[in-house]
Amino acid sequence: MRTDPGRLRWAREDEVPALEDLMLEASLLWPDHRDDLLAHPDAIEVPVDEVRTHRVRVHEQDGEVTGFATVLPVRDGEAELDGLFVRPARMRHGIGGRLVADAAQRARDEGAVRLAVVAQPRAAVFYGRCGFRTVGETSTRFGPAIRMLCDLTPLERAARP
Ligand SMILES: CC(C)(COP(=O)(O)OP(=O)(O)OC[C@H]1O[C@@H](n2cnc3c(N)ncnc32)[C@H](O)[C@@H]1OP(=O)(O)O)[C@@H](O)C(=O)NCCC(=O)NCCS
Numbered sequence: 001m002r003t004d005p006g007r008l009r010w011a012r013e014d015e016v017p018a019l020e021d022l023m024l025e026a027s028l029l030w031p032d033h034r035d036d037l038l039a040h041p042d043a044i045e046v047p048v049d050e051v052r053t054h055r056v057r058v059h060e061q062d063g064e065v066t067g068f069a070t071v072l073p074v075r076d077g078e079a080e081l082d083g084l085f086v087r088p089a090r091m092r093h094g095i096g097g098r099l100v101a102d103a104a105q106r107a108r109d110e111g112a113v114r115l116a117v118v119a120q121p122r123a124a125v126f127y128g129r130c131g132f133r134t135v136g137e138t139s140t141r142f143g144p145a146i147r148m149l150c151d152l153t154p155l156e157r158a159a160r161p
Contacts (some may be wrong), residue, residue: 006061
């Protein structure tokens with residue numbers, strides 16, 4: 001039987017609670033922030049406004065939401081990947097990579113020349129594989145983080161030999 005590769009679509013307002021459950025489940029993957037997250041559940045939020053304004057893309061497979069990504073509007077040529085989460089049972093099947101490629105395409109379509117992310121140190125290898133480079137260090141309310149950038153080369157230029 002052929003495996004369903006899944007599809008990407010816009011998030012819907014009625015699934016915000018389910019997305020927040022997925023966000024919590026994925027975030028608890030890294031042991032570093034587990035206690036902080038459980039102590040501060042307000043950090044787990046998918047703003048309805050971002051869903052309503054088409055900032056949130058969902059990956060769905062076999063009728064189940066398996067991951068999602070949020071891209072904020074472009075400012076000074078830069079779009080920010082503000083959240084990326086994959087259901088732990090579906091990790092390492094390319095879903096995160098697909099969501100990043102989709103986010104890059106959306107950002108490009110909106111005129112961005114760079115996609116930025118504030119990455120958890122443990123996610124840096126993943127973002128490196130997706131074409132991001134480290135540009136500095138920063139911090140979040142839960143500790144140190146890495147600022148990374150991906151240059152959004154126009155596809156037609158990238159495809160030229
Ligand atoms: C980071 C995350 C989105 C990756 O999603 P994913 O669907 O598993 O990623 P992919 O399958 O597309 O991975 C692509 C490549 O990235 C690298 N990678 C992904 N997860 C990794 C991990 N935990 N450790 C090391 N490398 C990893 C691998 O090279 C992988 O390729 P491979 O599986 O062929 O070796 C997912 O682990 C997640 O939701 N983590 C918790 C939330 C989080 O940290 N989000 C990012 C916030 S900054």
